Amino acid sequence: MEYKYVGYYYILLILVIGCKTGNIKSQKNKQENLKTWHQKDYNTDKLPGISLEKFLSKSKSLKSNNQIIVAVLDTQIDTNHEDLKDAIWVNTDEIPNNKIDDDKNGYVDDINGWNFIGTKSGDYTVWGNFExxxxxxxxxxxxxxxxxxxxxxxxxxxxxxxxxxxxxxxxxxxxxxxxxxxxxxxxxxxxxxxxxxxxxxxxxxxxxxxxxxxxxxxxxxxxxxxxxxxxxxxxxxxxxxxxxxxxxxxxxxxxxxxxxxxxxxxxxxxLNINYNERISIGDNEKVLEKGYGNGKINSKLAGTRRLFGHSTKVSSIIAANRKNNIGIKGFSDNIKIMPLSISPSGDESDKDVAASIYYAVDNGAKVINMSFMKEFSLHPEWVIEAMQYAEKHNVLLVHGSGNDAFDIDTNPTYPNDYYYDGKEEVCGNLISVGSISSRVDSTFVSDFSNYGKKNVDLFAPGENIYTAIPENEYESGSGTSLSAPMVSGTAALIWLYYPNLTVQEVKQIILDSGTAYDIEVLIPGEKGKKTHFRELSKTGKVLNVYNAMELAKKISKTKSEEKKNKPQGISYRN
Known part of the structure; x- marks a missing residue:
């Protein structure tokens, strides 16, 4: 009898240990899922992510030898980060540090990008005016x-x-x-x-x-x-x-x-009208020009990690190394980040925004990520013309809608694809992105996110997103700044595999393929007031990578077949 009870004891002990081990493993899996929730699929994982993992798991046979450049208009960046160092764009036509504009693009020693707010002395502009x-x-x-x-x-x-x-x-x-x-x-x-x-x-x-x-x-x-x-x-x-x-x-x-x-x-x-950061930059702020600033995009002269942390976060979402099994995973190792520094502590200058768009287009970027927002624009015409230039060259612009919890249809925000003076949309290559949380309930839309039935195109995850930060570290953060690169990464993926698509087609594919959620949500900044989720953006949808890639494949195939079957012109000789 004693042996019998001892046997029962050991069985019970094994069950208890098994339950504890299972609980620990379950908790660990839950924590890991929350770190990557934004890449999950709602139907499979019950997390309202962008279905990136679903696409990658079902497309292992899909190959691409292309490389896509995504320009990130932002702060300085940690180019030496373990998860980003191999993803930084290299200007192979420029000889490093010879003080010569080898590629004749108007920028001397722009090896990995350009710092448009770099000073004449080789330093970095820390503080800028509000617009x-x-x-x-x-x-x-x-x-x-x-x-x-x-x-x-x-x-x-x-x-x-x-x-x-x-x-x-x-x-x-x-x-x-x-x-x-x-x-x-x-x-x-x-x-x-x-x-x-x-x-x-x-x-x-x-x-x-x-x-x-x-x-x-x-x-x-x-x-x-x-x-x-x-x-x-x-x-x-x-x-x-x-x-x-x-x-x-x-x-x-x-x-x-x-x-x-x-x-x-x-x-x-x-806030000081007598302080003007352009004096130290040394440019003519009244005209658009090339060459001002410097090539230092990872300058420790910035003094604090905050001044090159934001771009590091944004860029890691798009292109963090997928093969090193550390940190996080981006969309593809075939994406290269072109860092363009335009953001001081203060508001970005329209001149720098416009000049960086021209630079990105002229130097091969296909997607331009703009995770910044301001409520005024001194020279909106400069930015609009640059955006139109990007459209003519088949380049997509992606913009975070902002974190002020208001309707941007009635509260002006910049950059945008239309003037706030009554004119209609002035370009067709901009996507504006709001932020959602991982909670499919009334708090689905992040309480900080801007929204707009006319001027926010769709939503993407932007709350508690795990990203890289400077000096080989990682942390979770929130903001539409982190929603925008989800869309930028998706556009880059589409063009990696389907390069025959136009910028207008890529934009429409992303908007049409999103996931609709049939729920009532709290309106950000409206103190308990609710509306249907579809009323807070133009599409009423959340970004879905898997659906976008399926739709891109279909449209690309149709275009290829139409081109193949199109009668060729007949040449006549006299």
Whole structure:
């Protein structure tokens, strides 16, 4: 009997261990699935991804010897990242570092791309103006103190934009000035507050609730934090209240001080009409031209990882190495990234946007990814002409719709494929992309994503996306900046296998082949208001790589057959 019970015990023990092992394995698989959820298929995996894995698993026999260049208009990039270093475009017509424009394209030593905000001294522009600040600076001499009836009909749109820019300038100047004032007050009092509180909390392990109790015990009046800050109060109650505010917002003094430094630059550079980053760049900001900037696209002079981290994230989604079994996997190892740096801390200049589009087209890019957005445009005509140039050369533009949680049909955003002065669509080669989450419920559309029945074409995953970041590291992030490269990678895949398709056909294939979801969703920024998912974009769909590739195959085959069966012209000799 004893042996019998021992046998039962071991059987039970094995079952328990098996269950625990199974649970651990299940949790690990779940975590890995969440890292790659955006590449999954909804029908197979119950995750609303883009079905990239489904396409790749069913197309192993599909071969392509082509290479596709995707230009990424963004920040600087970590070209040495383990998952990206083999995917960076190389200009083989240029001899490195000889200070000669060997390929005669107007750019000296552009080995891997170009930094359009590189300075004359070989440095990198860290801070740029906001676009509304540029508009106020440029338009004030023309429109200041003028009434609308005094403005010529052809200048009314610029006049209205000037008035709108003035409101933004006043609003954000006031906001950041007050914010900076608070941070200066906090950093000034922080050392005294820290030392004083040691008397009550020797281990400095106080909580918000404890600080609140101490404050209520010692306060002599009902002054608010703002009132104490404005009057420069330094009494004990003010010290405690200040520390309470810091504890809510910042993990330590270093983070507080970093925030103060950043806010100081926003107030005194981004928003300062007397600060102009073009002076250090050394170009003529009034005209489009070639050659300004420099070839340093991975300059550590930037000072922080943030200034070359964004492009690293975006590019890794498109072209991270698929064979090295580390980090993440992009769409194809046959995709090459052309890094074009145009993004400082501030808004991109229309001149740099336009010049980088021309550069990308002229140097062989088929897809241009633009994961940036601004609410004003000083020279929209420059960008529109560049976009039209790209269309004529069969190049697709992909743009993230932005992260302001508003309707871009009524709130202007740039770049876009139409003017906000009533004109119709001006090019047919731009796709605007919103962001979805992994949750197929009312929170399906990311709460930060912009939307628009007219101006957002479709959605793609953009929430909790696992990407590469500088210095061989990885992390999850969110934003329509990460939705756009999903579409760019898809377009690159289509052209890798079906190069006979036009840019208009590739765009339509991507839009027509998306997945529709029959659900009610919360409208971003509308406080609980819902609508059907299809009402938030032109197509009402989510990007689907597998469907897109199937449709591309069908259309490409039809085109090839039509060309083959088309009667050839007859040549007559005299």
């Amino acid at each position: 509304y600040t540029r508009i106020v600076r440029d338009y004030t001499p023309v429109f200041k103190d003028k009434k609308r009836e005094e403005i010529a009909a052809g200048d009314l749109f610029k006049y209205d934009e000037y008035l709108r820019a003035l409101k933004y300038q006043d609003k954000w100047s006031t906001y950041y000035t007050n914010f900076l004032k608070s941070l200066k007050y906090n950093t000034l009092l922080y050392p005294s507050a820290k030392d004083t509180l040691k008397y009550y909390f020797p281990k400095e392990d106080y909580t918000l609730k404890q600080l609140d109790s101490v404050y209520n015990l010692y306060k002599k009046n009902n002054k608010t934090y703002k009132e104490r800050r404005n009057s420069g109060d330094t009494d004990f109650a003010s010290l405690v209240l200040m520390m309470k505010v810091n504890l809510e917002l910042y993990k330590d003094f270093e983070e507080l001080n970093d925030k103060r430094t950043q806010l100081d630059s926003i107030a005194n550079k981004n």
